[in-house]
Amino acid sequence: MKAALPVTAAACAVTLAVTLARTEPAPQAPAAPSPSADEKVVRQACTGCHALPPPDIMPREAWTPKIYEMAGLIMAGIGAPESVKPTLSPDFDIDAVERYYMSRAPVALATPEPWPPVGEGSPRFLRHAMKLPAGPAPAIANVRFLDLDGKGELTIVAEDMVRGVVLTGSPLAPERGFSVVEHVAAPCHAAVVDLDHDGRPDLLIADLGDVPPEDHLKASVVWLQRLAGGGYRKHVLASGLPRVADVEAIDADGDGDLDLVVAAFGWRRVGSLLLLENRTRDWSNPVFVPRVLDARTGAIDVPVVDLDHDGRPDVVTVFSQHYETVAAFLNKGGGGFRMETIYAAPHPAWGSSWVDVADLDGDGDLDVILSHGDMLDDFMLKPYHGIQWLENRGGFPFVEHTLAALSGVHGAKAVDLDRDGDLDVVAVAYVPPPRLAATAPPPLPSLVWLEQVARGRFERHTLEVGRRHVSFDFGTETETGVEVWENLTIKK
Structure with missing residues (x-):
């Protein structure tokens, strides 16, 4: 043996290809009227079927397409359990969500931690x-x-x-x-x-x-x-x-x-x-x-x-x-x-x-x-x-x-x-x-x-x-x- x-x-x-509905992000994040107000909108919109995504899990450029993709899924009733069925109100402020993440996300994610060279031990x-x-x-x-x-x-x-x-x-x-x-x-x-x-x-x-x-x-x-x-x-x-x-x-x-x-x-x-x-x-x-x-x-x-x-x-x-x-x-x-x-x-x-x-x-x-x-x-x-x-x-x-x-x-x-x-x-x-x-x-x-x-x-x-x-x-x-x-x- x-x-x-x-x-x-x-x-x-x-x-595998994914097509995202998106709008082009502004060169700079728009000024927020109140950080707490934006965060309240984010929590209402983004915790219906999963934990709140922290801003630092993706680079800044990735957030706008992801926000619009997720909003589209919610409006289509896709991806949520039957017991939850999250919805977006007619006056939902998607700009507040974008503003929240764009103002807090890093420009780039950290470089992955290096591993030892091949064969070492x-x-x-x-x-x-x-x-x-x-x-x-x-x-x-x-x-x-x-x-x-x-x-x-x-x-x-x-x-x-x-x-x-x-x-x-x-x-x-x-x-x-x-x-x-x-x-x-x-x-x-x-x-x-x-x-x-x-x-x-x-x-x-x-x-x-x-x-x-x-x-x-x-x-x-x-x-x-x-x-x-x-x-x-x-x-x-x-x-x-x-x-x-x-x-x-x-x-x-x-x-x-x-x-x-x-x-x-x-x-x-x-x-x-x-x-x-x-x-x-x-x-x-x-x-x-x-x-x-x-x-x-x-x-x-x-x-x-x-x-x-x-x-x-x-x-x-x-x-x-x-x-x-x-x-x-x-x-x-x-x-x-x-x-x-x-x-x-x-x-x-x-x-x-x-x-x-x-x-x-x-x-x-x-x-x-x-x-x-x-x-x-x-x-x-x-x-x-x-x-x-x-x-x-x-x-x-x-x-x-x-x-x-x-x-x-x-x-x-x-x-x-x-x-x-x-x-x-x-x-x-x-x-x-x-x-x-x-x-x-x-x-x-x-x-x-x-x-x-x-x-x-x-x-x-x-x-x-x-x-x-x-x-x-x-x-x-x-x-x-x-x-x-x-x-x-x-x-x-």
Whole structure:
């Protein structure tokens, strides 16, 4: 067995465009009749569905288009929960909002904190690029090491959302590349589980339905049923969903069969956290009934863990978009859940991108590692993007610790990379190319290691710079999109 090594999904040619309704800002901010009066208007207009955005979260030039964009969304009734439905009165003074932010925002955001040079005190790796089947430019959304045969041998499973294929490849023979397992509209995540209890591991696929961020109902949850003779049979367990970002199996009601928890990310109008209750009697015709656990849009990940150690599986998720909240759904038995807030970010531009659950400090309970570095809305480097350790001290919310600032961080996971007995954190970053040269001196870190050198204390190491990754995973032993990094530091 090889020592711990990461596999990364390199960036792909996918461009997201946002058109903003705007007016040109004045060369100087207009004089305010009263700072307190402007602030009152801002609080009335900007706190209906999220926390008040501080002026220093964006540079001055970005505020006018953002203010008009948000006003347009409110007037269109987009992006707010049904229980809130914020409105703007006919005499709403948008100039006061613009005046407030333009007079307080910095001309430019601070330069991201520099990282140590590559290789300084870091493990040595040998990279193996893995070829993809011939076709258009790939868009690898996710990569994972999964045991597909139940025998302990790990396979790399990757999802190409542009080509619409689920791929598998061997980390022990990266030169063989990938082969296509199944075609799915826009797959973005895979999980392995024996859904039908026949002794053969199956695959659950989260299907976005389409790649661009839109409020459509094209997404689905796909079950790839492992057949006795090898290969898979595709079943669509749920369709007509908002964009599905993740799906995991959970026995929510304790009846012995597996239900599914679904992060239906959606976009602005549609999206929710769903439970698909298993009502199947005949696995040739599986039946799952959807139930909304939370109506917020923007759910990204849904790790299933026993967070409160009561023997029942719970769900942890992060709601991104303007909610920027990490939540626990504690299983109370019989299919019921109670929501608790693990962490609420200080403002709606926090950029939540991933959560991992692990006992990071080794005290016997489960903590949360939050990545927040999403840059796909405005392609803007932000000094507050980074990695948070949310420490579980037995109550809610958890206690926040900033592990590191990292521009564009897209994911962070706990792993004992150096095999010294404690958990470290490894993270990847995706910094889009537009405007990069004008906002920071390249290259920026794209793969980093936070070494836990003492309990709760971490030392930063840069493993790679200048590339763009959206996903990675660890196992035991490209510009094509996926590569394997073999850890040469750990003795076999």
